[in-house]
Amino acid sequence: MRSPTFYDLDDGGLIFAAKVDAGVGRAIYIGDYRNQAFSVYGAGSITATLKVKISSQVAKPNFSAAVSATNRWAYADVALSNNAGAITDGDTGVTFGGTAGVLEFEINQNCYIWATLEIVSISGADAAVTASLALTNNQ
Numbered sequence: 001m002r003s004p005t006f007y008d009l010d011d012g013g014l015i016f017a018a019k020v021d022a023g024v025g026r027a028i029y030i031g032d033y034r035n036q037a038f039s040v041y042g043a044g045s046i047t048a049t050l051k052v053k054i055s056s057q058v059a060k061p062n063f064s065a066a067v068s069a070t071n072r073w074a075y076a077d078v079a080l081s082n083n084a085g086a087i088t089d090g091d092t093g094v095t096f097g098g099t100a101g102v103l104e105f106e107i108n109q110n111c112y113i114w115a116t117l118e119i120v121s122i123s124g125a126d127a128a129v130t131a132s133l134a135l136t137n138n139q
Contacts, residue, residue, distance in 0.1 A: 013135065015117050018043070018128040024053065024063045024118045025131060031113040033135035038078075038117065040103040042096040044126030048119060051093035052076040052107060055114040063116045076115070077108040093120060 015025035015038075030036050042048055055061040055073040065071055075090030081104040088094055094103050107115060117131050 013133040015131040015133055016119075017130050019119060019130070020122065020128045022119045022121055025116045027060050027063055027114050027116045028133055028135075029060075029113065030107075030115045030133075030135060032137075034110070034138050035134075035136045036107045036115060037134045037136070038103070038105050038107075038131060039134070040094075040105075040117070040129060040131040041101075042103070043100050043128040043130070045098055045124040046096040046100060046122065046127040046129070047098050047124050048096045048122040048127065048129060049093045050095075050103075050129070050131075051090060051118045051120055052078055053116050053118055054107065054109065054112040056112050058113065060114055063114075063118070073114075076112070078105040079108045080105045098124065 040050065053063045053073050054076040057072045061071050061073045063073055067073060077090045078088050078094060080088060087108050094105060119129055
């Protein structure tokens with residue numbers, strides 16, 4: 001079995017580390033990869049909502065800015081690894097409900113060029129989010 005190819009081997013595809021406030025992580029180029037698997041750790045007594053942002057425009061979008069004709073992005077539907085195959089709507093996002101843990105999920109769409117995670121809301125004692133993205137192909 002092959003090891004996953006990461007966006008940047010020096011940081012293991014890190015999107016953000018121990019982020020304690022709402023906001024958008026690093027935009028990662030996913031255009032050359034068939035599979036995009038997020039691994040997210042929520043620390044502390046975390047209550048949080050996260051959403052995946054994707055874009056098919058060639059130029060890297062500004063995921064922190066509003067959508068426009070020249071800054072095109074959308075929320076991606078995702079497939080949680082432990083959700084019996086059900087798809088989570090991108091507008092809803094994935095959540096932590098007050099307990100530290102790990103969320104593993106994939107983008108449920110193809111043919112996108114850029115992706116990132118957004119922490120929409122976060123609260124709780126010692127709450128923080130660390131997230132990375134593994135990129136692989138089916139070869």
